[in-house]
Amino acid sequence: xxxxxxxxxxxxxxxxxxxxxxxxxxxxxxxxxxxxxxxxxxxxxxxxxxxxxxxxxxxxxxxxxxxxxxxxxxxxxxxxxxxxxxxxxxxxxxxxxxxxxxxxxxxxxxxxxx
Amino acid sequence: xxxxxxxxxxxxxxxxxxxxxxxxxxxxxxxxxxxxxxxxxxxxxxxxxxxxxxxxxxxxxxxxxxxxxxxxxxxxxxxxxxxxxxxxxxxxxxxxxxxxxxxxxxxxxxx
Numbered sequence: 001x002x003x004x005x006x007x008x009x010x011x012x013x014x015x016x017x018x019x020x021x022x023x024x025x026x027x028x029x030x031x032x033x034x035x036x037x038x039x040x041x042x043x044x045x046x047x048x049x050x051x052x053x054x055x056x057x058x059x060x061x062x063x064x065x066x067x068x069x070x071x072x073x074x075x076x077x078x079x080x081x082x083x084x085x086x087x088x089x090x091x092x093x094x095x096x097x098x099x100x101x102x103x104x105x106x107x108x109x110x111x112x113x114x
Numbered sequence: 115x116x117x118x119x120x121x122x123x124x125x126x127x128x129x130x131x132x133x134x135x136x137x138x139x140x141x142x143x144x145x146x147x148x149x150x151x152x153x154x155x156x157x158x159x160x161x162x163x164x165x166x167x168x169x170x171x172x173x174x175x176x177x178x179x180x181x182x183x184x185x186x187x188x189x190x191x192x193x194x195x196x197x198x199x200x201x202x203x204x205x206x207x208x209x210x211x212x213x214x215x216x217x218x219x220x221x222x223x224x225x
Contacts, residue, residue: 004156
């Protein structure tokens, strides 16, 4: 596609439920990133995928968070047993490779946990 | 550790210049970026500067980098109402691929 797309654009869920957020990177981009933007905060790095290498999960805030990337393209971020503090905008970005290339961001998924 | 700081709010009159400032702590930063976020939209890359440069100009945008003081600024000339947005400064540290972002500066442009 022309840019990074994410779905859904908005997700409202109840505390304790699991949610899945999807990211479609720019075609041909080998690197994919997930960030979280909480209200009034900057962006917080969550996880990074590069090709077939093991992902950098150093930013995941707890073991309730996981992500996978299938076929080197689409990625899914899963949050289990959601908590109210998980409410944020989850942004996905991709870059041509994982070194110095510019990261292009999707529009984000706004997650609200009631 | 890594930290990026920005002032949270800036108000300017239409037609004036805007200067948004950012400080960072990681001296090994290789690239520094400015992103723009409009309401309800994702982040749009505005410009970036490599750490061995001290200035970069792109149309109305001028980026200044003072590596000694770890200070980055974005100047927008002839600011327009369409420039109203949140501007994020970000650094990429050497050897790492993640970006470290500041909290963002909300720019308000008034007539």
